[in-house]
Amino acid sequence: MKRGYYGDFGGQFVPELLMPPLLELEEAMGKILKSAEFQQEYTSLLKNFVGRPTALTHCQNLSRELGFNLWLKREDLAHTGAHKINNTVGQALLTKMMGKPKMLAETGAGQHGVATATAAALLDLECDIYMGATDVKRQSHNVRRMELFGAKCIPVHSGTQTLKDAINAALRQWIANQRTTHYCFGTAAGPHPFPLLVREFQSIIGREAKQQFKERTGEMPYMVVACVGGGSNAIGMFHEFVNEKSVKIVGVEAAGTGKPGCTNSAPINLGTPGVLHGMNTLLLQTDDGQILPSHSIAAGLDYPGVGPEHVHLHDTGRAEFGMVNDSQAINAFQMLCQKEGILPALESSHALAWAIENKDIIPKDANVIVNLSGRGDKDMDILDDYLAQHGK
Amino acid sequence: MSITTLADKINDANAKGRTALIPFLPGGYPTKEVFWKEILELDANGADIIEIGMPFSDPVADGPVVEAASMKCLDAGVNLKWIIEGLAEVRPQINAGIVLMGYYNPVLQYGLEKFAKDANAAGVNGLIIADLPFEEGVDFRDLLAENEVALVPLVGLNTEPERMKLYANGGNGFCYFVSVLGTTGDRDSLPEEIKVGLKHAKEIFDIPVALGFGLKHPSQLEQLEGLVDAAVFGSALIRHIDEGKSSAEFMKVWT
Numbered sequence: 001m002k003r004g005y006y007g008d009f010g011g012q013f014v015p016e017l018l019m020p021p022l023l024e025l026e027e028a029m030g031k032i033l034k035s036a037e038f039q040q041e042y043t044s045l046l047k048n049f050v051g052r053p054t055a056l057t058h059c060q061n062l063s064r065e066l067g068f069n070l071w072l073k074r075e076d077l078a079h080t081g082a083h084k085i086n087n088t089v090g091q092a093l094l095t096k097m098m099g100k101p102k103m104l105a106e107t108g109a110g111q112h113g114v115a116t117a118t119a120a121a122l123l124d125l126e127c128d129i130y131m132g133a134t135d136v137k138r139q140s141h142n143v144r145r146m147e148l149f150g151a152k153c154i155p156v157h158s159g160t161q162t163l164k165d166a167i168n169a170a171l172r173q174w175i176a177n178q179r180t181t182h183y184c185f186g187t188a189a190g191p192h193p194f195p196l197l198v199r200e201f202q203s204i205i206g207r208e209a210k211q212q213f214k215e216r217t218g219e220m221p222y223m224v225v226a227c228v229g230g231g232s233n234a235i236g237m238f239h240e241f242v243n244e245k246s247v248k249i250v251g252v253e254a255a256g257t258g259k260p261g262c263t264n265s266a267p268i269n270l271g272t273p274g275v276l277h278g279m280n281t282l283l284l285q286t287d288d289g290q291i292l293p294s295h296s297i298a299a300g301l302d303y304p305g306v307g308p309e310h311v312h313l314h315d316t317g318r319a320e321f322g323m324v325n326d327s328q329a330i331n332a333f334q335m336l337c338q339k340e341g342i343l344p345a346l347e348s349s350h351a352l353a354w355a356i357e358n359k360d361i362i363p364k365d366a367n368v369i370v371n372l373s374g375r376g377d378k379d380m381d382i383l384d385d386y387l388a389q390h391g392k
Numbered sequence: 393m394s395i396t397t398l399a400d401k402i403n404d405a406n407a408k409g410r411t412a413l414i415p416f417l418p419g420g421y422p423t424k425e426v427f428w429k430e431i432l433e434l435d436a437n438g439a440d441i442i443e444i445g446m447p448f449s450d451p452v453a454d455g456p457v458v459e460a461a462s463m464k465c466l467d468a469g470v471n472l473k474w475i476i477e478g479l480a481e482v483r484p485q486i487n488a489g490i491v492l493m494g495y496y497n498p499v500l501q502y503g504l505e506k507f508a509k510d511a512n513a514a515g516v517n518g519l520i521i522a523d524l525p526f527e528e529g530v531d532f533r534d535l536l537a538e539n540e541v542a543l544v545p546l547v548g549l550n551t552e553p554e555r556m557k558l559y560a561n562g563g564n565g566f567c568y569f570v571s572v573l574g575t576t577g578d579r580d581s582l583p584e585e586i587k588v589g590l591k592h593a594k595e596i597f598d599i600p601v602a603l604g605f606g607l608k609h610p611s612q613l614e615q616l617e618g619l620v621d622a623a624v625f626g627s628a629l630i631r632h633i634d635e636g637k638s639s640a641e642f643m644k645v646w647t
Contacts, residue, residue, distance in 0.1 A: 011528055012525060012527060012528060013496055013523045013524060013525075013528055014452075014523055014525060015452065015453045015522050015523055015525070015546065016525050016526075016545075016546050016547055016548060016551060016555075016570075017453075017546075017548045017549075017550060017551075017570060017573060019525050019551075019555070020550045020551070020552070020555075158456070158459055158460075158463075159449065159450065159463070164450060165450075168450050168451075168452045171452045172452060172453075172455075172574070172575050175453075175573060175574055175575065176572075176573055176574040176575075178550070178573065274497045274500060274501060275495075275496045275497045275500055275523070276450060276497060277450075277452075278523070283497075285497070285501070287501065288471040288472065288498055288501060288502075289448075289497040289498035289499075289500060289501030289502070290448065290449040290466060290498070291449045291450050291497075
């Protein structure tokens, strides 16, 4: 396979001015990530700061109702309330060891921004977070959290003023400040080596899940399921299982309202091949190659592209990618609250909803692990708005 | 037309003792109606090469002025087909070399082979793709060259001589040297280290070297005597047009 590619997808479609920092990062990954010093420090931070390993919960009540065994990998229990912290603590430590005093990052809903600001505060790094102006308004709570941690949150007023524009702004700033700054990319997408770097830090999810499941049952799960926006929690869950051929792998994209032709966030199901943010991948775009706005009720899935490795897993048939609409996700969200006492993020609710909606094709008593990538406290306002609009 | 047209245009200007001038305007700016008139005016007033921007929704190498101008063009319905067909019509009246500049995805969706053929037929001499570094672009460079279109290499202050050599080997058109570590948009001063980078580029490339990003006034070039064969200016021209002034007037300062 070509360097930095997953089958036909991936690559490094960036201005030449970004090639030196990408090459520098790749070299640093080779030297630093495997070092005993890094490994020791990172492992200690995951345990003592992030709170790993996160639990693997067997949902007794829902399992009875659904007819298969539902297990949740509880990333909602990680510090800051989502899997994002696995990546940002790793990248912050890498930044430190590369001798750079500053990180910058993009954020959509603000989860990655908060996780980056958290890691920056811990490791005494300066931190600038770029966030679409629309998202700044929608997620003021997360902006406040970033600022409390000492990060600067910079609203982006260009384009659609959402995540994709925040990535553009962050890439621009990285061009200008590459000598002193590391770009802490938030998902397993973007130019090589970011998909690889983010997978490296998120694959702890699948490694733990596999080991925990084996200790509890002595077996391999029948299936693992995760939601896919950019795809970092999903690749984190999937990576350890890709070579376990008996395990089915399911990624779940956000279908928006689910009406034909609606604005969605499902490029693997509904997009076409193209190049954005440094990668060749599947995109929501016009025939002219202009990028279309995306939408999902789950802000963290709201992105018109997807990490290249997922496209490859789809192409080769190793993973299946389904779709779940807003209303199905809301239903799963409420069900988990009521039956299990767990408040899931709307993103993770998409993964859960897929398992619920497809219960008839899952064999009786099969073991299904759903990655519960984050907690849903942040989604209370969105839930209330949705219920009010739909007269519930 | 040939693959050396762009280098020839710059060399001709240099032979007359002046720096070649390369104005940039996004396709369809300020409006679709007057755009081609602006291009003809730039041509008639001293442009040696004209860069036409291919607007893209996510222009990661551009600053706010070019981005806002590009969005306006997209909103007006400008696409590659409009630019290429319009150019084919007016090309016989234009003396300057023509370069299209933009991002990879719109070209990819147009179809790489179809683009190379149509661009050549419309009289395009060169192409600049801001997000296509050497590693990803080498096959497309060959395909364009077969169609007499140069893929113009972009290098900058952080491009080591070793990477410049990658681009120089088989590179054609001209070398576009980016004057700042940043995006398009004019600056009051250029960084000191620029001389070192330009010297490397002059030594390594056989083709002429053009300086772009950050230019707003000819006086910026005075200290770079002998290191710059051509100057590209975009944001300053867009701002000038936004003020309701003519392209001819803008070119006067530079010629």
